[in-house]
Amino acid sequence: MSPLAVSVLKVLACLGLMLANGVVMIWMLRKVLGHLHLRYGPLEMGPSGILQTTMDVLKLLTKEDVMPGAADKALFWLAPLAVFVPSLAAYAALPFSSTLRATSLDTGLLYTFAALSFVPLGILMAGWASGNKWSLLGGMRAAGQQIAYEVPLLLSVLPIVMLTGTTDLGRLVEAQSGVWAGFLPRWFIFDPLLWPTFLVFVVAALIESNQTPFDMSEAESELVAGFATEYSAMKFGLLFLSEFSNHFIISALAVTLFFGGWLLPWVPEGVSASLAPVTFILKTYVGIFVMMWIRGTFPRVRIDTLMELGWKRLIPISLALVVVMGIVIKAMPALARVVG
């Protein structure tokens, strides 16, 4: 096959994964939140309502696409794409196994973060173009929020990069293979040196995922529906889909960085390798479940508290962690090698 055909197929595969993930996650969210809320979630369409999302997609496709008179038409069209495309692009570097990934990038980690950081731009566009005051407030919040969490998010993974000396997501996973003390997988989550890093990463990643308690730009009880207020039909569908896809990517990053990616502990190498994509996706969905759990439980923080958290807490803490890791690597290389 020509390289171009291969690339097109890879993009289509990523798109397929993104759409399938959307369908599965929406159903999962409804079921998880339902059971957290003493409800059942969807029941009617198919067994356990499994076809509900499919029906919703059909509904979204057939709905009237309303464009507000006051909207900036070009931007209003462009915004869902500006959210959707980076979200799709972020799949490129995700390592589903040692070989299965769209592209093997030396800078995979940075690339994924870079792709994700485009999303708030699209949200700001959506908020601005809608010609609605609530949307505008939501978009502005997204813009302000982005700086407050993108910096600590990126800083928080630096200690891992320093420890392993790579930003290639595949090699980051390979660095976690093997076991400590005969039974404990050498995942970074089991490395006490990286626990503070993990905490900062979790908070920053939750903010990135843009859902309760950090769903500032949507905040349905404050801003009606924030940036998405004026969107309907499939444009809304795209915004929604991208959001779910971002959850998948964030959870996949957490799995890659801290939970050994595709690695399956305590089984022979061959089994682990053949199950790699399944392991990776299952681990990712466990992460997504935890995010949904948090979403179903916590109240929302206030926007200024969030900014303070980002600027005054997360950034200094993550900078300090980088310094500490530097000292450990330089001054106590033995310790860094043993645990890292």
Added chain:
Amino acid sequence: MSDPRYEVYEAGLIGEGMHEPPVLPAGLRRSPSGVDGLRTEHLVVNMGPQHPSTHGVLRMLVEVDGEEVVNAEASIGYLHRGIEKLAEHRRYDALGTLMDRGDYVSGIMGELAAALAVEQLLEVEVPRKAHWLRSLTSELNRIASHLVWYGTFGLDTGAMGQFLYAMRDREAILDILEAISGQRMMFNYVRPGGVVRDLPPGIDAKIRAFVDGFENVYLPEHDALLGGNEIFQSRVKGIGVITREQALAFGLTGPNLRASGVRYDVRANRPYAAYPELEFEVPVGETGDAWDRYLVRMEEMRQAARLIRQLIDGMPEGPHAAKVPKVLRPPAGEVYAAVESSRGETGVHLVSDGSEHPYRFHYRAPSLFALQALEEIVPGHLIADVVMIIGSTDVMMGEIDR
């Protein structure tokens, strides 16, 4: 905004000196970015009547500087049904039906206010058992109403789980009230002279089971889930402070007044129904912020559970209603009767001209007073706080618009 202050402000923005900061009238602050000549504008956003957290159909015109509110104006009337005028064409025993549709989440207490007023006009002696049944249903209703407040207050913060947990408990109460009165919300249970019917057999065991579970398991659970959450505490502490003086000046009653530190409760200060015979505490707050209002209402639920226990244990025997004529024709006169509803002093002012219809019927809705206070306390807060403040005062549009 037709306020002349803003015309001055806008003229300053549009006029020749556009690049010079306009002279602001007293009471308006300039945003930091406005000082160095960058033009900033205030944004007037229309919050409601179709907004997820305006608790029905409240409309707030909020003028914001960024996210900070500089001015708020409440606009009401979207749920107006003309209850007061309708009452002039109803017979006296139908007033309760109208009151049910005023504050529709604590209907029993509204009915009771109307019944007390009619009884005062008629000078009927209500049997002791009727008093006790009225208090019992009132307190059950109070918990149900506070649970609605608790749930929607949580929803305002974005927490959804606890709303449905609250609805589960409320459902248990509504089942009990349905067994007692025959209806879930529009009870029409309290009538002039007493109550419609006696307790159905076996209901006391059901109530006891509910109170046991509620007091020991569910209420602590609710309190821990929302009040024990640090995010929630950071959202409500120090927000929407109503001082003692302000609270009195605005005529606040109920939990909103008590949260500001004034110990006034109609049940204790001007007792009615069975309350003189019962033991309960009136919780008060200190600072009058949203957190105090939360604490006061949570404690009120505890006290209501305690009252229900006493009421079930000491339920007297006897008739549940006095004999009153089918068509009530109270002598000409004017009375005011009040009860402590879950939102404050719900009062009924009734003027009779001796006919079978009231000459004038006035419904004192405690939420209306809380709403007036809102306009005063909201400026200076963020938009996110506005919904918290509205939620914390537990305004009920049904009784404001009537």
